[in-house]
Amino acid sequence: MIITGKHLPRRSFLRGIAGATVALPFLESMVPALRASTAQPQLRAAFVYTPHGVILDKWVPKTTGADYEITPILKPVEAFRNRFTILSNLAENKGKQAGSGHASSSATWLNAAIIKDTSGEDVQADVTIDQMIARKIGQETPMPSMELGIEDVSNMVGLCDGTSSCAYLNTMSWSTPTTPLPAEINPRVVFERMFGDGSSAKERYARLQEDRSLLDSITGAAAKLQSKVGGQDKTRISDYLDNLREIERRIGQMEKRNQDEALAVPQAPVDVPAVYEDHVKLMFDLQTVAFQADITRVTTFMMSRELNSRTYPQIGVADQHHSVSHHQYNPVQMEKHQKINTYHVQLFNYFLARLDATRDGDGSLLDHTVFMYGSGMGDGNVHSHDPISILVGGGACGQLTGGKHIAGEKHTSIGNALVSVLALAGIEKEQMGDSNGKIAL
Secondary structure, eight states: OOOOOOOOOSSOEEEOGGGOEEEOOOOGGGSOTTOGGGOOOOOEEEEEEOOSOOOGGGTSOSSOBTTOOOOTTTGGGGGGGGGEEEEEEEEOOOSOOSSSSHHHHHHTTTTOOOOOOOSSSOOOOOOOHHHHHHHHHOTTSSSSOEEEOSSOOTTOOSEEETTEEGGGTSOSOEEETTEEOOOBOOHHHHHHHHHOSOOSHHHHHHHHHTOOOGGGGGHHHHHHHHTTSOHHHHHHHHHHHHHHHHHHHHHHHHHHHHHHHHSSOOSSOOOSOSSHHHHHHHHHHHHHHHHHTTSOSEEEEESSOTTOOOEEGGGTEEEEHHHHHOOTTOHHHHHHHHHHHHHHHHHHHHHHHHHHHSEETTEETGGGEEEEEEOSOSOGGGTOOSSEEEEEESOTTTTOOOOEEEEEEEEEEHHHHHHHHHHHTTOOOSOSTTOOSOOOO
């Protein structure tokens, strides 16, 4: 056998007609011959936010350590209990905060900052850890980071939370202390940012009418590549393209359904799914594919925003999420809030399952990802930021094991958790906000 040492570059693309390109996932053929054992997995980081706090005694286990009993809200992710750690007794924003507490919940979840009290455009918080990680590991990718959301906040300007600017509620990612990054809610726009082909509403509608997939144009290139690689790589390429085609199909179906209902081409984009669960799952699918193809290594996703008016009739909650969180400790209303909390965890479990099922080098994307999931509030009824609880997990390229509940001392700064997550990305930072140490994850 003759080994030439030839291999594919990590940033390889399939190229089709009209300049269409599709990035490839990590393949064995990208590792130089005889050097497979030296290939290092690439870390990814995902931060997922849910608003309005949780019913804490239905989220936080009664005991610490590895033998804790899973709580009702976290039951949907029980299959992954060995892949995450529950952190409780954390505190966010112990200093004076602007507004009623909603603004500071999401704006400082990833920086532990104290926001400036303003209703204007002169907002100020601090750089968030997702952006710090993106600067460290994301500069070689087409998109250093992706900021995603669900609610349309284009009309949310001015005063939103007592004395606080709406800008504080519209994102959780800050690239500088005065620059909040907008969250994209449209899956079609996200898809086309990743793979090209149309950014305006007119172009997207024209594309919809073509009855032709972006992937059709690179089929020949894919077949040619598959003839040159090994069996496992053939399967990975096929699975990856199938995933892309399924996402495109679902986006197209939703666009067509919305178009049929409207009976005319609307001025605004028609491709934001009408069904909340469809929307959330598409965003999780896009993050998975973006990690798989190394289009980005860092994502933030607001499953909903603070002060939203969303209802959840699909799970039997017709009341608005915000109003339900102000349950006044009424058992009926608390049960509704718990249902929403559990539903969000159920949808997050979908993301974990997708990451776990997606091969990446010698493991899965979940093996090579660090994630953080939770809310910037604890008891939503009183807008409490102390205590709060979050999940930190994934494999982080062998650095995390999970399977335990860690309860810090009372009033432990969430900044301690943020410093610990940064360390997993090779970033040593002494302090985030009012932090005073690390948590042994």
